[in-house]
Amino acid sequence: MKLTTLRRDIVCQQAVELVTDYLEGTLSRRDTRRFEAHLEACDGCEEYLRQVRATIRVLGRIQPEDLAPETRQGLMELYRQFRED
Amino acid sequence: MGEGYRSEGGLRSLRRWRPRGTGPAARHRAGRAPYAAGVSDDDLVRRLRSGDESAFAEVVDAYHSSMVRLAQTFVSSRAVAEEVTQDTWLAVLKGIGRFEGRSSLKTWIFRILSNRARSTGVREQRTTPVDVSDEAAVNRRRFDAGGAWSDPPAHWSDEVVDRFSSGPLVAQVRAAISDLPESQRAVVTLRDLDGLSSKEVCDVLQISEVNQRVLLHRGRSRIRARLEDELAKR
Numbered sequence: 001m002k003l004t005t006l007r008r009d010i011v012c013q014q015a016v017e018l019v020t021d022y023l024e025g026t027l028s029r030r031d032t033r034r035f036e037a038h039l040e041a042c043d044g045c046e047e048y049l050r051q052v053r054a055t056i057r058v059l060g061r062i063q064p065e066d067l068a069p070e071t072r073q074g075l076m077e078l079y080r081q082f083r084e085d
Numbered sequence: 086m087g088e089g090y091r092s093e094g095g096l097r098s099l100r101r102w103r104p105r106g107t108g109p110a111a112r113h114r115a116g117r118a119p120y121a122a123g124v125s126d127d128d129l130v131r132r133l134r135s136g137d138e139s140a141f142a143e144v145v146d147a148y149h150s151s152m153v154r155l156a157q158t159f160v161s162s163r164a165v166a167e168e169v170t171q172d173t174w175l176a177v178l179k180g181i182g183r184f185e186g187r188s189s190l191k192t193w194i195f196r197i198l199s200n201r202a203r204s205t206g207v208r209e210q211r212t213t214p215v216d217v218s219d220e221a222a223v224n225r226r227r228f229d230a231g232g233a234w235s236d237p238p239a240h241w242s243d244e245v246v247d248r249f250s251s252g253p254l255v256a257q258v259r260a261a262i263s264d265l266p267e268s269q270r271a272v273v274t275l276r277d278l279d280g281l282s283s284k285e286v287c288d289v290l291q292i293s294e295v296n297q298r299v300l301l302h303r304g305r306s307r308i309r310a311r312l313e314d315e316l317a318k319r
Contacts, residue, residue, distance in 0.1 A: 011232030016222045020302035024283065044237030048223075054242040055309045058249045058258060059277035064150035071167070072145060075174060079141050082178050 010038040015045045019052050126190040133181045145174070148191065151279050152198050158271045159199070159206035169205050173198040188288050192281075195289040199271070206267075222306035241316045254315060261311035268292075269304035276301055 010018070015038050021027045022035050039046045132140035149170060156166035176197050184193055227236040248254055262270060262278075271290055275281045281289070287297050 011228075012234045012237075013223070013225070013228040013232035016306075017302075019222070020298055020305065024298055024301075026298065042234075044234040047238050047240055047242060050242035051238060051245075051309050051313070052305060054245045055305055055312060056277050057246050058254075058312070059262075059273065059305075059308065060280065061249060062255070062259065062262075062278050064154040064278075067146065067150050071149070072142075075145050075149070075171065076138070076142065078171065078174065079138060079178070082175065083136055083138075 010034050012038075012042060012045050015039070015042070016048055019049055022049075023052070023056075126186060130181065130184060130186070130190060133178075141178070144177075144190070144194070148194060149174075152195065154278070155195065155271065155274055156198060156202040158267055158274060159202035161206075161209050165205065165209070166202070169202045170198060173201055176201070189285070192285050192288045195275070195281075195285075196291070199289055220303050220306075222302065223310070238313065239317070241313070245312060245316065248316075254312075257311065257315045258308065261308050265304050265307060269300045269307070272297055272300040273304035273308070277305070 015035060018027065018031070018035055022032065027035060039049060129140055129143070133144070152170045152173065153163070153166045156169045157163060160166050160169060173194070177194055180197070184190065188196070227234060229235040245254075249258075262273060265273060268290075272286055272292075275286045275289060276283065283294060283297055283301075286292075287294055290297075292300070
């Protein structure tokens with residue numbers, strides 16, 4: 001969403017679309033100020049940003065499946081075969 | 086951000102293989118470099134080129150599980166994902182002599198994997214068209230005509246991380262990830278599950294920074310909405 005076209009304050013529906021740009025640090029300084037000013041005055045959007053942050057934390061806890069010993073063994077055999085050829 | 090999910094694994098945990106679930110080797114993440122912090126890829130690449138088997142074991146331990154997870158984004162089954170990952174290891178061994186170090190070794194390996202997984206997905210006719218729809222982060226019905234919340238979010242951000250240690254929520258989030266459109270799933274997996282930087286994700290998936298951000302935004306928004314739905318049920 002292009003904020004540069006907005007002259008007024010951000011509304012909630014716009015703020016939720018700016019969350020990722022905000023977290024990625026890609027908003028301009030001016031838009032960052034506007035975004036933060038909105039959040040200071042808006043409980044709903046403040047909680048929304050916290051929820052996105054919590055979502056990221058939760059996602060970071062999801063582990064891939066363990067490498068099974070037999071898979072690892074198979075890969076090492078593949079390696080030895082490759083070296084022999 | 087995530088507690089410790091970007092922490093370094095270090096060499097010690099990678100040197101020796103232990104049976105499943107008995108040591109730190111069982112918890113490898115792609116976010117970890119298979120060598121101590123501060124050591125560049127050079128040493129590892131040199132060892133791989135010289136045929137040092139332990140170097141290969143290190144990269145396998147560090148990346149294999151995350152590679153399979155990423156491959157599953159593009160192909161029809163776990164078995165096919167394992168196959169694609171195995172083929173990728175062969176391609177890595179064959180191509181390591183040509184590795185120029187323009188990206189990190191990890192990024193280079195993951196890029197080979199994502200290219201192979203994608204073309205396998207296409208052959209399986211599984212790949213869905215790139216998602217270009219206009220997608221709102223939050224359902225429009227939750228705002229009034231002026232764009233202010235009419236149905237604001239309930240407060241759960243403080244408790245969700247603690248509640249996440251319980252099984253059912255983990256299963257729901259896993260399901261939410263697999264329900265994402267392919268490109269969103271790939272970006273969310275690499276960024277938020279594996280802890281790659283935005284630049285690394287762009288390198289691996291060969292997409293622009295803007296595209297990466299859009300996909301990340303949509304993917305995270307969907308997962309948040311799913312968490313919201315789940316928590317409302319409890």
